[in-house]
Amino acid sequence: MKILVTGAAGLVGSHVVRRLAQGHEVLALEHGDLDISDRAAVRRCLFDEKPALIFHCAMLQVDDSERLPAQAQAVNVAGPAFLAEAANDIGAEIVHFSTQYAFDGEPVGRLPYTIHDEPNPLNVYGRTKVGGEGAVFAACPRSFVVRTSWVYGSGKNSFLCTVHDDLRAGRKVRAIDDIWSSTTYVGDLIDRVMTIRATGRYGTYHVVNNGICSYYEFALEAGHVLGLTRAQIDLVIEITHERDMKRVAVRPRYTPLRCLLSEQLGLPPMRDWRAALAEYVGSGSME
Numbered sequence: 001m002k003i004l005v006t007g008a009a010g011l012v013g014s015h016v017v018r019r020l021a022q023g024h025e026v027l028a029l030e031h032g033d034l035d036i037s038d039r040a041a042v043r044r045c046l047f048d049e050k051p052a053l054i055f056h057c058a059m060l061q062v063d064d065s066e067r068l069p070a071q072a073q074a075v076n077v078a079g080p081a082f083l084a085e086a087a088n089d090i091g092a093e094i095v096h097f098s099t100q101y102a103f104d105g106e107p108v109g110r111l112p113y114t115i116h117d118e119p120n121p122l123n124v125y126g127r128t129k130v131g132g133e134g135a136v137f138a139a140c141p142r143s144f145v146v147r148t149s150w151v152y153g154s155g156k157n158s159f160l161c162t163v164h165d166d167l168r169a170g171r172k173v174r175a176i177d178d179i180w181s182s183t184t185y186v187g188d189l190i191d192r193v194m195t196i197r198a199t200g201r202y203g204t205y206h207v208v209n210n211g212i213c214s215y216y217e218f219a220l221e222a223g224h225v226l227g228l229t230r231a232q233i234d235l236v237i238e239i240t241h242e243r244d245m246k247r248v249a250v251r252p253r254y255t256p257l258r259c260l261l262s263e264q265l266g267l268p269p270m271r272d273w274r275a276a277l278a279e280y281v282g283s284g285s286m287e
């Protein structure tokens with residue numbers, strides 16, 4: 001199958017490219033290769049290449065979206081709309097990634113969010129990502145919208161991706177203990193999305209590893225997997241709070257996800273977040 005990947009230099013996109021290269025013809029497009037907010041360029045590219053499947057992984061990140069709302073609209077709403085419209089015209093399917101930031105995360109301790117919960121995003125990123133979901137479905141009925149959360153894997157400089165390396169090296173780590181979400185190992189995400197695609201059941205999916213944790217609990221578990229004692233871990237992890245981070249965009253506090261469509265399809269639950277993290281840490285992040 002010919003698969004076109006947008007955002008191919010990003011966390012999810014780079015892993016999609018590597019993981020699907022065996023068995024598929026993968027066209028990896030980085031930002032410099034295709035600006036998804038350019039409708040004419042998107043149409044030219046898709047009509048020339050005629051992929052059977054589009055893995056749309058490009059996005060404008062959370063704080064950038066808050067600072068640059070017009071650009072967020074262009075990248076997170078118009079871009080997906082252009083891709084889905086062109087996908088529809090060439091008879092392709094599209095996988096469009098979205099986010100737990102569709103939800104407001106209140107109250108802490110609530111049941112995991114399903115597709116029956118109304119989105120109520122707190123920031124520009126969340127609002128534009130929800131806008132992108134609607135735009136994709138409106139333009140292409142052959143769409144899989146995949147909401148995921150706190151994705152980690154090799155190649156990105158983010159807390160979840162690098163905390164185990166910091167702990168291993170004895171570097172100080174600041175870990176937030178008052179927001180919680182589902183976490184997602186990028187390999188598990190891609191494998192599950194390919195399983196879902198093979199069913200041909202279009203719709204909105206919540207694809208995350210089972211369970212919920214805070215950043216702090218994630219760091220503790222990474223230390224545990226590394227074989228560090230609690231005393232060793234406590235020496236390097238400094239607990240911090242979301243309210244002290246002074247970030248540009250406000251984050252929802254409690255956003256576990258549950259996938260009703262996967263349950264209806266009879267797919268087994270995704271593995272527990274601890275098992276996924278253990279594999280990632282054990283892989284030496286070479287995956």
Ligand SMILES: NC(=O)c1ccc[n+]([C@@H]2O[C@H](COP(=O)([O-])OP(=O)(O)OC[C@H]3O[C@@H](n4cnc5c(N)ncnc54)[C@H](OP(=O)(O)O)[C@@H]3O)[C@@H](O)[C@H]2O)c1
Pocket residue numbers: 006007008009010011012013030031032034035036037056057058059060061075079096097098099100129147148149150151152156
């Ligand atoms: N990572 C997470 O924890 C997480 C959680 C929930 C949902 N998601 C969703 O998962 C998907 C992939 O996220 P990710 O973490 O892989 O993102 P990422 O690492 O930030 O990668 C996004 C890529 O999109 C590119 N991009 C930005 N504007 C573009 C444009 N106009 N045209 C083409 N490419 C453009 C960026 O390139 P430049 O940097 O060169 O601009 C970057 O390489 C997104 O839909 C995101 O909303 C991610």
